[in-house]
Amino acid sequence: xxxxxxxxxxxxxxxxxxxxxxxxxxxxxxxxxxxxxxxxxxxxxxxxxxxxxxxxxxxxxxxxxxxxxxxxxxxxxxxxxxxxxxxxxxxxxxxxxxxxxxxxxxxxxxxxxxxxxxxx
Amino acid sequence: xxxxxxxxxxxxxxxxxxxxxxxxxxxxxxxxxxxxxxxxxxxxxxxxxxxxxxxxxxxxxxxxxxxxxxxxxxxxxxxxxxxxxxxxxxxxxxxxxxxxxxxxxxxxxxxxxxxxxxxxxxxxxxxxxxxxxxxxxxxxxxxxxxxxxxxxxxxxxxxxxxxxxxxxxxxxxxxxxxxxxxxxxxxxxxxxxxxxxxxxxxxxxxxxxxxxxxxxxxxxxxxxxxxxxxxxxxxxxxxxxxxxxxxxxxxxxxxxxxxxxxxxxxxxxxxxxxxxxxxxxxxxxxxxxxxxxxxxxxxxxxxxxxxxxxxxxxxxxxxxxxxxxxxxxxxxxxxxxxxxxxxxxxxxxxxxxxxxxxxxxxxxxxxxxxxxxxxxxxxxxxxxxxxxxxxxxxxxxxxxxxxxxxxxxxxxxxxxxxxxxxxxxxxxxxxxxxxxxxxxxxxxxxxxxxxxxxxxxxxxxxxxxxxxxxxxxxxxxxxxxxxxxxxxxxxxxxxxxxxxxxxxxxxxxxxxxxxxxxxxxxxxxxxxxxxxxxxxxxxxxxxxxxxxxxxxxxxxxxxxxxxxxxxxxxxxxxxxxxxxxxxxxxxxxxxxxxxxxxxxxxxxxxxxxxxxxxxx
Numbered sequence: 001x002x003x004x005x006x007x008x009x010x011x012x013x014x015x016x017x018x019x020x021x022x023x024x025x026x027x028x029x030x031x032x033x034x035x036x037x038x039x040x041x042x043x044x045x046x047x048x049x050x051x052x053x054x055x056x057x058x059x060x061x062x063x064x065x066x067x068x069x070x071x072x073x074x075x076x077x078x079x080x081x082x083x084x085x086x087x088x089x090x091x092x093x094x095x096x097x098x099x100x101x102x103x104x105x106x107x108x109x110x111x112x113x114x115x116x117x118x119x120x
Numbered sequence: 121x122x123x124x125x126x127x128x129x130x131x132x133x134x135x136x137x138x139x140x141x142x143x144x145x146x147x148x149x150x151x152x153x154x155x156x157x158x159x160x161x162x163x164x165x166x167x168x169x170x171x172x173x174x175x176x177x178x179x180x181x182x183x184x185x186x187x188x189x190x191x192x193x194x195x196x197x198x199x200x201x202x203x204x205x206x207x208x209x210x211x212x213x214x215x216x217x218x219x220x221x222x223x224x225x226x227x228x229x230x231x232x233x234x235x236x237x238x239x240x241x242x243x244x245x246x247x248x249x250x251x252x253x254x255x256x257x258x259x260x261x262x263x264x265x266x267x268x269x270x271x272x273x274x275x276x277x278x279x280x281x282x283x284x285x286x287x288x289x290x291x292x293x294x295x296x297x298x299x300x301x302x303x304x305x306x307x308x309x310x311x312x313x314x315x316x317x318x319x320x321x322x323x324x325x326x327x328x329x330x331x332x333x334x335x336x337x338x339x340x341x342x343x344x345x346x347x348x349x350x351x352x353x354x355x356x357x358x359x360x361x362x363x364x365x366x367x368x369x370x371x372x373x374x375x376x377x378x379x380x381x382x383x384x385x386x387x388x389x390x391x392x393x394x395x396x397x398x399x400x401x402x403x404x405x406x407x408x409x410x411x412x413x414x415x416x417x418x419x420x421x422x423x424x425x426x427x428x429x430x431x432x433x434x435x436x437x438x439x440x441x442x443x444x445x446x447x448x449x450x451x452x453x454x455x456x457x458x459x460x461x462x463x464x465x466x467x468x469x470x471x472x473x474x475x476x477x478x479x480x481x482x483x484x485x486x487x488x489x490x491x492x493x494x495x496x497x498x499x500x501x502x503x504x505x506x507x508x509x510x511x512x513x514x515x516x517x518x519x520x521x522x523x524x525x526x527x528x529x530x531x532x533x534x535x536x537x538x539x540x541x542x543x544x545x546x547x548x549x550x551x552x553x554x555x556x557x558x559x560x561x562x563x564x565x566x567x568x569x570x571x572x573x574x575x576x577x578x579x580x581x582x583x584x585x586x587x588x589x590x591x592x593x594x595x596x597x598x599x600x601x602x603x604x605x606x607x608x609x610x611x612x613x614x615x616x617x618x619x620x621x622x623x624x625x626x627x628x629x630x631x632x633x634x635x636x637x638x639x640x641x642x643x644x645x646x647x648x649x650x651x652x653x654x655x656x657x658x659x660x661x662x663x664x665x666x667x668x669x670x671x672x673x674x675x676x677x678x679x680x681x682x683x684x685x686x687x688x689x690x691x692x693x694x695x696x697x698x699x700x701x702x703x704x705x706x707x708x709x710x711x712x713x714x715x716x717x718x719x720x721x722x723x724x725x726x727x728x729x730x731x732x733x734x735x736x
Contacts, residue, residue, distance in 0.1 A: 033274035045269075065275060069282035076259045077275035079304065083268075095304075096269035107266045 026050075026058045026108060027087040030098075033080040034066045038097050042081035045098035053110050168376045171219070171291070171327045174212025175205065176514075177395030181371060181380035186352055191318050191328040193349035195340045196356030201367055201388050202331040204240065205356070206293040207233070208393045209329055211242045213291045214252035219327075221291035222254045222283040226299035230255040240392045254283040260303030267306060273313040277320065284326070292321060292328040301343045318348045340372065351375045357383070366507055369395050385507040385545075394511055407431065412524075412559060415454035416447070418631035419590075422607050422616035428588055429612060430523075431557040433550050435530075435583055437564035438592030442603050443624050444563045445469075447590070448526040449478045449485060450629050451561050455524040456488035463522040464496040465513060468529060471496040482628040495520055510549055523558060530562040550585050562586070587611045592622060595643050602644035605631065621647065 030046055032039035043062055050058045065072050065080065075084070079095040085108060092107050170184035179185045186192045186209075194202050203225075210221035223244075225233055233255070234244040247253040256279060283289065297314065304310050321328050330349055332341035334357075340346040346353055353372040358365055368383045386395040411426035420427045428434055436444045445468075452462045464485075466474055474496060475485045488494035497516055501509070517525065530546065553560045583589050589608040594601050603622040607615045620631040621643045635642035635650050642650050 031275065033272075033278060036274075038270060038272070042269075065278045069278045072275050072279040072282065073256055077279070078258055078260060078273060078300075079265075079271045079276075080274040080278075081271065082275060091264075092266065093264050094266045094268045096267050096271040099269035101268075103266055103268050 024057070024088050026054050026085065028058060028060045029084045029086060030060065030062045031065050031071070031075065031077050031080060031082045031084070032062060034064065039064075039081055041097040041099065042083075045101065046083060046104070049098070049101050049104055053105060053108075170377075171213075172217060173209045174216045175208050175393045175395065177384065177386065178205075178369070178393070181369075181384060181395060182352075182374060183377055183379055186327055186329070187374070187376075188327050189322060189325040190351040191321060191326075191330050191349045192352040192354060193330050193332055193341070193346055194354045194356065195332045195334050195346070195372075197334045197358060200334075200356040200358045201386070201393065202356055203233070203295050204237070204388050205354075205393050206295050206329045206331055207237050207242060207244070208240070210253055210291055210293055211237075211244070211247065211392075214247055219290035220252050220254075220287040221293065222256065222280065222287070222289045223293045223295065224256045224258060224280060224283070225295045226258050226260065227296060229257045229259075233257075239390075240388065241390065242392070251287045254287050254289065256280075256283050258299075260299060262303050262305070265303065267304070271306075271309065273300075273310075273317070276313075277317065284324070290325075290327060292326045294328065294330045296331040296333060297345060298333050298341070298343050307343075314345075314348050356386075387508055387511040389508075389511050389515060391515060394514065406557065408557060412458075413454055414447075415450035416629050416631060418620065419605070422618070422620065422631070423588070423610055424613040424615055426613075428559055430559055431554055432559060432587035432611070433553065433585065434559070434561045434588040434590065435564050435586040436561060436590045436592065437531075437566050437583075439566050439594055442592035442594055443622055443629070444565075444592055445474070445528050446478065446481050446483070446624055446629055447592070448528055448561050448563050449474070449481075449483045452494065452524060452526050453478075453483050453485065453488065455559075456491070456493045459493070460524060461520060461522040462488070462494050462524040462526070463516060463520055464494065465516075465525070465527045466496055466498040467501045467527075470498045474498075480626070481624050482626055495522075507545065510545055513549060514552060517553070517556065517558065524561070525553060525558050526561045526563070528563040529565045531565040547585055583609075595641075597643065598646045600644050600646075604634065604643060 028046070028050070030042060032042060046060065050060055063071060065077060071077070081095070081097060083094040083098065083104070085092040085094075088109075094104055094107055098104060169188040170182070170186060171188045172179050172185040173182075194205055196202050207223065210223055213219040213221050223233070228236070230244070230248075237244060244253060244255060248255055258276070258279070280292070284292065300310055300314075301307060318328075330345060332343070332345040334340070334355075335342040335344075340353060340355065350373075352374045355370045355372045357368045357370070359368065360366075367386050367388070369386045370383045371379045371381070384395050386393060408430040410430040411424075411428065412430050413420050413427040414423065436447050438444050448464070452464055455462045464474070469477070471489075475489070478485050485494060485496070489496065495516070497512070499509075499512070513527075527549075550560065586609075588610040591606055591608045593604050593606075595604050596602075603624070604619050605622040606617075606619045609615075619634055619641065621634045623630045623632055632647075635647040
């Protein structure tokens with residue numbers, strides 16, 4: 001019984017943490033290079049993901065590196081397009097035209113939480 | 121493109137020796153023509169435009185440097201010196217040739233790199249502050265990156281482009297691009313992007329060095345970078361032999377130009393990278409007809425009366441204790457006395473020990489050290505590989521600029537190692553010194569000290585590189601050992617074929633004629649004894665002659681006295697005779713007178729007649 005109760009509180013804490021995390025604003029920055037079709041595609045795709053999965057709690061900024069080349073160095077950009085998840089931590093990077101939405105969702109922590117066995 | 125053209129012409133006019141131009145194959149020419157659009161290029165048609173790296177030796181091997189406006193691949197194992205070569209290429213470009221450069225690194229941060237190359241005397245941070253060099257560290261962490269579809273490396277292009285534009289770079293280093301392969305999983309994209317990158321750099325006229333890790337087996341690089349960099353490939357290698365490590369460099373490929381094909385040892389020393397080309401490919405150094413004295417007057421006499429040629433190499437070989445070092449020291453001292461600078465490389469004794477020991481034969485080296493005309497570099501031969509020694513020597517010679525160099529002993533330094541490597545190494549040293557018109561005296565130790573045996577084989581191998589070869593020998597005879605010297609060979613001058621005795625004394629070195637009498641050659645005290653005996657005999661002979669002469673003189677005197685006596689006797693006799701004659705004459709006269717008186721008397725008595733009758 002006692003163990004059961006303890007387990008219950010643990011589950012509660014976990015659930016609360018997940019809720020808090022989900023409620024937090026996701027800060028994203030997408031670096032693109034000029035107005036290439038790939039850039040346009042990436043912008044379109046990430047906007048779509050944000051609107052669908054993070055409605056109202058995302059902060060997406062699109063930066064054109066060809067306008068701000070010095071940012072490439074300071075932000076360690078190599079490939080383009082590159083999406084950086086600044087918050088919540090840990091920071092993550094995604095490269096590509098953001099067409100593989102599953103991987104992005106996983107990386108953003110929007111998928112896979114339910115896959116943790118103890119919460120199944 | 122215009123920028124590119126100008127840089128090409130500058131390089132074309134300065135960096136390339138006309139030799140390559142002559143050697144250019146028709147294919148090369150065709151290539152050059154194909155690659156040209158403007159008149160300036162057609163003028164410098166015969167050669168591929170090259171950019172000097174400023175790295176010692178590398179420009180000589182490549183016949184002027186790396187291909188201008190093209191990427192060069194530098195491949196090698198970890199720790200083979202790829203990054204150092206790349207850094208020096210940039211630093212020299214920025215400081216010596218006015219070509220700023222971008223260093224894009226993928227493996228270590230800018231601060232780490234700056235710290236690493238500070239030991240070579242390169243201050244990257246200072247150069248970066250002066251906008252001569254731009255440093256960019258590209259950090260890739262594979263597990264931080266999620267690939268979500270198609271991408272390109274435009275970010276890298278923008279970064280590189282920005283860095284290049286910010287300082288007007290002409291040179292670029294990418295160290296090492298292979299980190300990209302580890303960082304990004306889509307190698308298909310990566311490869312096409314690298315191809316685009318090299319094309320882009322070529323279009324911008326950037327001379328680039330791309331470094332790459334050596335691949336397994338015969339592969340030049342692990343990820344086949346050589347596929348993209350087709351113009352020039354340099355391979356670096358580090359090998360351990362006899363517990364000594366030697367770095368080697370080879371130009372695997374250099375399109376459109378003649379280049380040294382061999383493996384060349386190189387070093388990363390206090391002044392950076394230096395490649396040691398065996399002979400700088402040509403045997404074309406200037407020669408001097410000027411002669412410089414050896415320091416021993418009699419030895420000069422043996423060498424046509426004037427001594428060594430300036431800029432020649434001299435081997436003084438002999439068994440231990442034959443006075444080789446003394447001869448070297450004397451030569452050095454004489455150079456200093458003329459006011460020339462001299463360098464003494466000692467591999468057996470410390471500097472202080474040499475100074476002390478040489479004082480015992482009347483050679484004061486301390487004085488010249490204090491005056492700044494002499495430097496003694498002492499080190500153990502086993503301290504470094506011989507290539508490293510060679511570079512140390514190069515550095516010392518470059519820094520001190522002597523006109524005379526002595527190496528004592530060259531045998532310890534080189535001959536202990538693998539024989540096949542000795543000759544090229546020594547050849548390189550000799551070539552370098554000859555090119556600088558430095559007279560070099562090498563001391564060689566022969567193991568077989570026997571007076572009668574032929575010189576050591578290994579020495580013979582080395583001796584062909586030498587212009588003058590003096591052989592010192594110990595001659596053991598009559599319970600003592602003496603030193604002899606003779607000129608084994610001396611190119612380009614009449615030289616004595618005589619063996620001389622080599623005498624070391626408080627007053628210095630002297631050569632004495634050996635005793636060549638009868639059927640023997642005598643040296644040392646035997647010579648002295650023999651000479652004394654001869655002297656005594658000569659004296660005796662002289663005295664004998666004098667005695668004989670004296671005897672003759674006295675005999676003559678005696679005879680003369682006899683003659684005088686006889687003459688006197690004769691005179692006396694003559695006088696006697698005269699006297700007797702006179703006496704007789706007188707008597708006769710007197711008798712006549714008496715007779716007259718008598719007759720007178722008698723006439724009186726006869727006249728009177730009575731007188732007689734009267735008297736009785």
